[in-house]
Amino acid sequence: MRVLGLLVAVAAFAADDSFVLRNVTIHPVTSASIPNGTLVVTDGKIAAFGARVAAPKSAKVIDGKGQHVYPGLIDSASNIGMAEVSSVRETSDLVELGDFNPQLRAVVAINPSSDHIPVTRGNGITTSLIYPGGGIIGGQAALVHLDGWTWEEMAIERNVTMQMRMPTLTTGTFSSTFGAGRRPFAETKRRYEERLKLLSDFFEQARAYQRRKAAGGAGFVLDRRLDAMLPILEGKASLMIFAPRERAVKDALAFGAKENVKIVLAGVREAGAAVKEIAEKRIPVILGETLELPLEEDSPYDSAFTLPAELHKAGVTFAFGTFSVQFARNLPFQAANAVAFGLPYEEALRAVTINAAKIWGVDSRIGSIEAGKWADLILTDGDPLEARSQVKQMWIQGRPVSLETRHTKLYDQFGKRPN
Amino acid sequence: MLLAAAGAIAHGQSGSPEIYAIQNATIHTASGPIISSGTIVVRNGLIESVGSGADVPAGAWTIDGKGLHVYPGLIDALSRWGLPPAADAPASRPAAAPTAARRGGGGDDSPSNVQFQDDGGPEERPSNTSWLKAADLVQPNDPALTAARNAGFTTAVVFPPTGIFAGQGSALNLGGGRAGDMVVSSPVGQFLSLSVRGFTSFPGSLLGSIAYVRQVYLDAAHYKSAKAMYTQNPRGLQRPAYDRALEGVLESPRLLLPASRKVEIDRMIRFGRELKNPFVLYGGSEAWRAADSLKAAGVPLLINLKWPERDRESDPDVVDSLRTLEIRENAPAGPAALAKAGVRFAFYSGGVERPADIRRAVKRAVDAGLANDDALRAMTLDAARIYGLDDRLGSLEPGKIANLFVTDGDWLAEKTAVKMVFVDGKKFEPAAGGQTNGPA
Numbered sequence: 001m002r003v004l005g006l007l008v009a010v011a012a013f014a015a016d017d018s019f020v021l022r023n024v025t026i027h028p029v030t031s032a033s034i035p036n037g038t039l040v041v042t043d044g045k046i047a048a049f050g051a052r053v054a055a056p057k058s059a060k061v062i063d064g065k066g067q068h069v070y071p072g073l074i075d076s077a078s079n080i081g082m083a084e085v086s087s088v089r090e091t092s093d094l095v096e097l098g099d100f101n102p103q104l105r106a107v108v109a110i111n112p113s114s115d116h117i118p119v120t121r122g123n124g125i126t127t128s129l130i131y132p133g134g135g136i137i138g139g140q141a142a143l144v145h146l147d148g149w150t151w152e153e154m155a156i157e158r159n160v161t162m163q164m165r166m167p168t169l170t171t172g173t174f175s176s177t178f179g180a181g182r183r184p185f186a187e188t189k190r191r192y193e194e195r196l197k198l199l200s201d202f203f204e205q206a207r208a209y210q211r212r213k214a215a216g217g218a219g220f221v222l223d224r225r226l227d228a229m230l231p232i233l234e235g236k237a238s239l240m241i242f243a244p245r246e247r248a249v250k251d252a253l254a255f256g257a258k259e260n261v262k263i264v265l266a267g268v269r270e271a272g273a274a275v276k277e278i279a280e281k282r283i284p285v286i287l288g289e290t291l292e293l294p295l296e297e298d299s300p301y302d303s304a305f306t307l308p309a310e311l312h313k314a315g316v317t318f319a320f321g322t323f324s325v326q327f328a329r330n331l332p333f334q335a336a337n338a339v340a341f342g343l344p345y346e347e348a349l350r351a352v353t354i355n356a357a358k359i360w361g362v363d364s365r366i367g368s369i370e371a372g373k374w375a376d377l378i379l380t381d382g383d384p385l386e387a388r389s390q391v392k393q394m395w396i397q398g399r400p401v402s403l404e405t406r407h408t409k410l411y412d413q414f415g416k417r418p419n
Numbered sequence: 420m421l422l423a424a425a426g427a428i429a430h431g432q433s434g435s436p437e438i439y440a441i442q443n444a445t446i447h448t449a450s451g452p453i454i455s456s457g458t459i460v461v462r463n464g465l466i467e468s469v470g471s472g473a474d475v476p477a478g479a480w481t482i483d484g485k486g487l488h489v490y491p492g493l494i495d496a497l498s499r500w501g502l503p504p505a506a507d508a509p510a511s512r513p514a515a516a517p518t519a520a521r522r523g524g525g526g527d528d529s530p531s532n533v534q535f536q537d538d539g540g541p542e543e544r545p546s547n548t549s550w551l552k553a554a555d556l557v558q559p560n561d562p563a564l565t566a567a568r569n570a571g572f573t574t575a576v577v578f579p580p581t582g583i584f585a586g587q588g589s590a591l592n593l594g595g596g597r598a599g600d601m602v603v604s605s606p607v608g609q610f611l612s613l614s615v616r617g618f619t620s621f622p623g624s625l626l627g628s629i630a631y632v633r634q635v636y637l638d639a640a641h642y643k644s645a646k647a648m649y650t651q652n653p654r655g656l657q658r659p660a661y662d663r664a665l666e667g668v669l670e671s672p673r674l675l676l677p678a679s680r681k682v683e684i685d686r687m688i689r690f691g692r693e694l695k696n697p698f699v700l701y702g703g704s705e706a707w708r709a710a711d712s713l714k715a716a717g718v719p720l721l722i723n724l725k726w727p728e729r730d731r732e733s734d735p736d737v738v739d740s741l742r743t744l745e746i747r748e749n750a751p752a753g754p755a756a757l758a759k760a761g762v763r764f765a766f767y768s769g770g771v772e773r774p775a776d777i778r779r780a781v782k783r784a785v786d787a788g789l790a791n792d793d794a795l796r797a798m799t800l801d802a803a804r805i806y807g808l809d810d811r812l813g814s815l816e817p818g819k820i821a822n823l824f825v826t827d828g829d830w831l832a833e834k835t836a837v838k839m840v841f842v843d844g845k846k847f848e849p850a851a852g853g854q855t856n857g858p859a
Contacts, residue, residue: 171733171734171737182732182733185732185733185734185735186732188734247736296740297740297741297742298740298741
């Protein structure tokens with residue numbers, strides 16, 4: 001709070017998004033760390049950084065003695081701002097009915113005042129990929145800054161990828177009336193094949209629409225649903241395909257090849273023999289929670305912890321996503337768990353910064369400390385993947401962002417209670 | 420040839436002969452040594468004599484048993500045979516208006532037509548039809564009874580199937596005719612299941628079910644003493660309200676508790692003791708692990724002959740867990756382990772649908788180390804002992820009910836055919852095509 005007060009005082013002399021950070025250890029991620037460095041931010045962008053950098057005379061100066069500056073962390077899958085309290089329907093604008101809703105845009109449904117946004121920022125996350133859910137194709141995901149008065153201010157890319165869920169073959173069922181159960185395999189397989197057919201038919205429809213649109217003419221009618229598929233068919237946008245198990249991963253790879261579209265695999269919990277093909281085809285993967293139970297009773301206890309290291313060894317590019325609202329704040333620890341189980345530390349850090357930016361095609365703007373990139377920065381008292389480290393300051397596009405959260409407010413409020 | 424002739428002649432007669440003598444047969448008494456060439460005499464539904472030198476009374480219908488084996492009739496120790504097919508819907512669902520009685524006489528109180536309210540607590544007696552008796556529900560012309568008899572079964576201990584307190588079992592002879600004629604003993608026990616039915620009604624969990632059973636037994640003990648007090652001196656006392664659910668519990672001489680896994684076996688031994696009632700466990704797929712527990716507790720076990728196997732409708736790509744595979748591999752070795760430890764056990768048909776497949780299932784236990792005569796006892800004398808009926812059933816001894824079956828070879832051999840079955844001294848001959856003859 002004191003620091004923020006100081007900033008406000010200084011702001012009178014300098015533009016809000018220009019400053020100099022001094023005496024700080026700089027971790028650019030894409031190059032070696034610089035102890036005792038200086039970082040210059042001008043008009044919201046990183047102007048220069050290094051051991052010896054000349055600072056503009058008029059600039060506001062922040063002393064980072066004993067502290068570290070990192071690029072802001074990127075969560076490659078969350079639902080922040082689309083649901084506030086998942087069990088309260090009125091606060092959830094996440095899932096639509098129907099199997100195919102590519103025309104839906106997550107970006108317009110984001111609530112910029114969500115209490116989850118500051119809480120998530122508190123752990124150093126400045127950017128999140130926010131996707132809608134439901135059906136087979138759930139809609140367009142947006143890449144946003146976790147700051148802004150409106151969704152327009154938050155948006156980095158309004159339509160960065162299309163969320164899709166691979167139809168899966170699972171015989172296990174669960175109902176509130178009868179509890180856990182099993183469906184016969186033959187029936188399950190029939191349903192699964194029906195859904196695959198639906199998916200393939202939908203792509204065929206979209207292609208027919210593409211041809212009609214190209215032909216033009218008076219008979220052409222704009223169809224928002226099919227129109228939303230065009231960037232995918234033209235290879236301009238990717239499909240983010242949720243595929244938890246090996247079988248679904250293989251299906252997703254086959255599907256991507258058959259339809260000749262760009263895909264990103266998401267929510268992968270086992271890759272098995274498919275890992276080679278993922279690496280060969282250079283398909284990016286968004287990994288979920290690392291602190292998970294194994295999928296099978298007899299799987300190694302650490303199978304979820306070691307998956308990132310396994311993919312790294314195979315040469316797969318991946319990033320982490322939380323696939324969550326209230327647990328999005330745990331993103332850095334997800335990466336940290338993987339380090340404890342074999343993933344090189346640098347790779348873990350890259351998976352929540354530059355690799356995420358590359359996967360989403362925004363690495364010219366965010367994901368590392370490089371001259372010309374946006375000043376999405378966090379100032380910490382230690383390694384941001386370490387649970388004990390505190391984020392002391394945050395800037396998004398060079399603007400200082402409040403680190404006050406619902407949690408800190410409650411802490412302050414109840415700290416004042418007499419006894 | 421001779422058998423065919425005997426059959427033909429028997430058919431030609433108007434009534435059934437009262438005395439049979441099977442001569443020169445190998446007689447497996449189950450209670451004593453095998454008699455290699457003996458005679459067994461059956462008169463008026465009872466066994467009159469068994470032995471190598473037994474006299475054949477004048478007027479007996481003699482059967483040359485050369486090359487034949489005589490065994491005590493098989494007993495299915497926990498059966499559904501003869502009951503109307505269980506509805507899939509939970510028994511707690513309110514039923515439609517009672518249908519006209521199918522069995523003639525009496526109201527229809529089969530499980531599917533019993534209404535009870537189960538949104539309340541234990542006092543509402545949810546999922547409880549403890550007063551039902553299999554003897555009152557049995558349909559004597561159920562084809563399952565004939566199929567079982569053709570496979571050598573002469574007795575089934577039948578229990579109503581649905582609910583936590585499903586109802587009372589009855590030992591029924593499979594001779595057909597009137598339902599009343601079939602009953603050997605009733606009630607012989609209360610069938611409890613603790614299967615969880617989901618979250619829609621109380622009790623919806625295992626812990627709730629166990630707490631509920633415990634409360635019912637506490638209530639039953641109180642009910643019994645309150646009734647006794649009132650009967651002795653009703654004056655000045657409020658009468659205890661009649662409770663059919665507690666009546667059913669008090670009427671049952673023993674209870675059957677479900678226990679398949681080792682942990683369940685141990686838990687049910689403790690629970691059964693706590694309920695202060697004689698009890699028997701059923702299930703036993705992990706019995707190979709629990710022989711010591713059962714021996715120390717002196718609790719008998721009914722073993723399901725439906726050995727655990729991979730569900731035919733399961734996903735071919737899904738590999739079963741080691742735990743599942745271990746049980747599947749070892750379950751048939753359970754009976755041998757129990758026999759070795761001296762634990763009393765009997766077999767029941769469980770999920771085996773065709774009675775003809777039951778002997779194949781028993782054979783798997785024998786292949787896993789169970790002695791042939793122990794297997795026979797588990798389907799005859801020991802089943803009778805568990806239900807306290809060994810004074811009348813289960814072995815070939817003078818004075819016992821004449822339930823026996825005759826084969827042309829070892830009862831567990833694949834090619835052995837059942838030639839004749841005697842139930843209450845009445846002779847039946849399974850026809851070649853799986854069809855049955857009526858009483859000869």
